[in-house]
Amino acid sequence: MGKDTDIWQGTLALMVLKTLEAMGPLHGYGIARRIEQTSRDALTLNYGTLYPALLKLEQEGYIVSAWGTSENNRRAKYYSLSRAGRKQVARAAREWERATAIVSRFLAPEKP
Amino acid sequence: MRRLRAWLVRLLEMIRRDRGDQDLAAEIEAHLQLHIDDHISAGMSAGEARRAALLKFGPIEAIRGAHRDRRRLPIVDALARDVRFALRTVARQPLFAFTAILTLALGIAANAAVFSIVDAVLLRPLPYADPDRLVRVDPPGQTFIQLGQQGFTLRATIAERVALSASALHSAGALNVGGDPAVRIRGAAITGNFFDVLGVAPAIGRAFTQNDIAARERLVVIGDRFWAERFDRSPDAIGRSIVLDGQPFSIVGVMPPGVDYPDASQLWVPSNGGTQIAGPIPLPTLITRLAAGVSLAQARDEFVRLSGLKGQSAAAIEVTGLRDTLVAGVRPVAVAVWIAAGLVLLVASINVANLLLARVAVRQREFSLRRALGASPAHLVRQVLIEGAVLSALAAALAIPVAIWTIHAALAFLPATIHGAAGVTLDGRALLVTLGLAVATTVAFGAAPALSVRARGAADILRALPATTVPPFWRRFRSVLLVAECALAVCHRRGRGDAGPNRGRRHGHRARCHGRACDRDRAEHTPCDLPERGSSACTARRSPGNAGGDPRSRGRRADQHAAWPRACRAAGAGHRHPRRSGAPARAAEDGAPTDGFTRVLRGGRYPAPYRTDLPGGGRPGRSAGHARERALRP
Numbered sequence: 001m002g003k004d005t006d007i008w009q010g011t012l013a014l015m016v017l018k019t020l021e022a023m024g025p026l027h028g029y030g031i032a033r034r035i036e037q038t039s040r041d042a043l044t045l046n047y048g049t050l051y052p053a054l055l056k057l058e059q060e061g062y063i064v065s066a067w068g069t070s071e072n073n074r075r076a077k078y079y080s081l082s083r084a085g086r087k088q089v090a091r092a093a094r095e096w097e098r099a100t101a102i103v104s105r106f107l108a109p110e111k112p
Numbered sequence: 113m114r115r116l117r118a119w120l121v122r123l124l125e126m127i128r129r130d131r132g133d134q135d136l137a138a139e140i141e142a143h144l145q146l147h148i149d150d151h152i153s154a155g156m157s158a159g160e161a162r163r164a165a166l167l168k169f170g171p172i173e174a175i176r177g178a179h180r181d182r183r184r185l186p187i188v189d190a191l192a193r194d195v196r197f198a199l200r201t202v203a204r205q206p207l208f209a210f211t212a213i214l215t216l217a218l219g220i221a222a223n224a225a226v227f228s229i230v231d232a233v234l235l236r237p238l239p240y241a242d243p244d245r246l247v248r249v250d251p252p253g254q255t256f257i258q259l260g261q262q263g264f265t266l267r268a269t270i271a272e273r274v275a276l277s278a279s280a281l282h283s284a285g286a287l288n289v290g291g292d293p294a295v296r297i298r299g300a301a302i303t304g305n306f307f308d309v310l311g312v313a314p315a316i317g318r319a320f321t322q323n324d325i326a327a328r329e330r331l332v333v334i335g336d337r338f339w340a341e342r343f344d345r346s347p348d349a350i351g352r353s354i355v356l357d358g359q360p361f362s363i364v365g366v367m368p369p370g371v372d373y374p375d376a377s378q379l380w381v382p383s384n385g386g387t388q389i390a391g392p393i394p395l396p397t398l399i400t401r402l403a404a405g406v407s408l409a410q411a412r413d414e415f416v417r418l419s420g421l422k423g424q425s426a427a428a429i430e431v432t433g434l435r436d437t438l439v440a441g442v443r444p445v446a447v448a449v450w451i452a453a454g455l456v457l458l459v460a461s462i463n464v465a466n467l468l469l470a471r472v473a474v475r476q477r478e479f480s481l482r483r484a485l486g487a488s489p490a491h492l493v494r495q496v497l498i499e500g501a502v503l504s505a506l507a508a509a510l511a512i513p514v515a516i517w518t519i520h521a522a523l524a525f526l527p528a529t530i531h532g533a534a535g536v537t538l539d540g541r542a543l544l545v546t547l548g549l550a551v552a553t554t555v556a557f558g559a560a561p562a563l564s565v566r567a568r569g570a571a572d573i574l575r576a577l578p579a580t581t582v583p584p585f586w587r588r589f590r591s592v593l594l595v596a597e598c599a600l601a602v603c604h605r606r607g608r609g610d611a612g613p614n615r616g617r618r619h620g621h622r623a624r625c626h627g628r629a630c631d632r633d634r635a636e637h638t639p640c641d642l643p644e645r646g647s648s649a650c651t652a653r654r655s656p657g658n659a660g661g662d663p664r665s666r667g668r669r670a671d672q673h674a675a676w677p678r679a680c681r682a683a684g685a686g687h688r689h690p691r692r693s694g695a696p697a698r699a700a701e702d703g704a705p706t707d708g709f710t711r712v713l714r715g716g717r718y719p720a721p722y723r724t725d726l727p728g729g730g731r732p733g734r735s736a737g738h739a740r741e742r743a744l745r746p
Contacts, residue, residue, distance in 0.1 A: 046168065
């Protein structure tokens, strides 16, 4: 899995941050559902794999967590963007677009 | 930057008590609950909803493991596990561990102690200003005495620079100091500029002035050690009076610590070069400070010119560095002792290496089993390194008090007037260097079995007929080590014998314990008698992999590694391993698994004696590992 995991980890982090930016504070289940929805079900991921990624983001200081209550009166841990997280979203999005632009320049001449 | 923050957070998590597992469990449960709610509102039954939620969640244990690895520092966890395992392994082999630790500790302690003493006596610079510029002039003829009394400053015309600056005289002896208790302290009578020549100023109080000397006042400057003993370092010692040789003297100053020239003096009284101290009095000694760039030869010429002597008397004038006069007598002995201690450490290291190599066969089985169960070679090597570190750490813990005790014992035998003897402390550098050597030895030779394990050969080793034990390379290497050890010990003995009263009585043909013969000089008192081939000592010399070793031989085997004469004997007994290919493996008395490592895997205690056979059948319900072992048996 090697390098694929790294790219996957990176894009997963970007997706999580973007989701939180768009939706505001959300619990892990909500983030996972939202990611699946946003990708229009092209992405199917095991929901549990989100949690180590959320922990990494929290350790790096991009998100903060707090226990709260959902709308169904269930206890859940809510994650929200920190100020550093907002800056990181913008920066990561820029880098991602730059990377895809470069790669598509390579791919474009192949098309007839 | 962010990574650093993440790393610090993980480090903090290691230190705090781990509640992360419970937090995650709660979070997972909350997640599942939310998912189940959604499913139920979509129409699934409760059981179906839960199953679907679990399925969608993914492999829970793997995720919890990944979360834990991310939360904490797995390296530290692994290291802690390895250290605990290493401690258990060491405790499993008490006799081996005891011998190895004791040997290492003695080697380290001897070396550290000797180096500390040598450093304090030989290597540490004198606590005076520019100590290399201080010289002593012998013999102090009458001209010099007069010059010394005047505290003269010489201006020589060597390149128009001041060649020699102040000189001073002193005589040394011992004084009876009255008080409670009355003691006899070494002291010196000095001319007024003595401390100026040395370049030290009193820590408190003052030194003598020309007026004091002219007025023949009864004043004394005391040393730091005396001040601590007699006055507890209180500043009001100045002005107090002590009784020296029945006469009251008034204290005017205290010297800083370390100043005790000449001859470990702690009292200095003014003199005019005469004999003002009671007791046997040598002639006054002249010391001088040379200017920068003036060599001893130039200084000597200058003094010859000053003395006005010619011919034979002139030739007798010598100028020697002050440091050389202090340590000259000690240097050869100190260097010899230092080399001897180095040899001791070398022999100790070789001993420990031998001990470790003797375990090669045992550890090979253990490592083969672990490799077969999936451990990586890197992990095994790391395990061995940690075991070596643990052994060395235990040896160091033992070595420090032994080294301190050795230093105290040695100082009790050294004459008190040896410069620097009073200030000897255990030198940190020496301890670190010798500790490093010990660690290197333990690690290098302990890693041998781990490195020589090949996964492919694991099955053969696990099947382990009694004959397949130590690989021939290590067997030969051990023989080389034994020969080297005997040779070193002989050198050691020879060296000690040559320095002692029997010098000249022993003749120096090198005796080597070699093969079966052990030619020794008759004068040596250490017999090197070899047992017959079939005797029990020879039998016990076989490597531990052989079945059929009886319980007594285990202890003897360990003893044999511990001391040179026995090692000599053992080398003579030969390193053959008589093969007993037909011998059936002996089952254990109680039918329990007798492979020591397998027993520990199941949490049992390591049994003695050790057997090489794998456990037979018997109890039902064994673990998978045991089934695998059974499959490996022929």
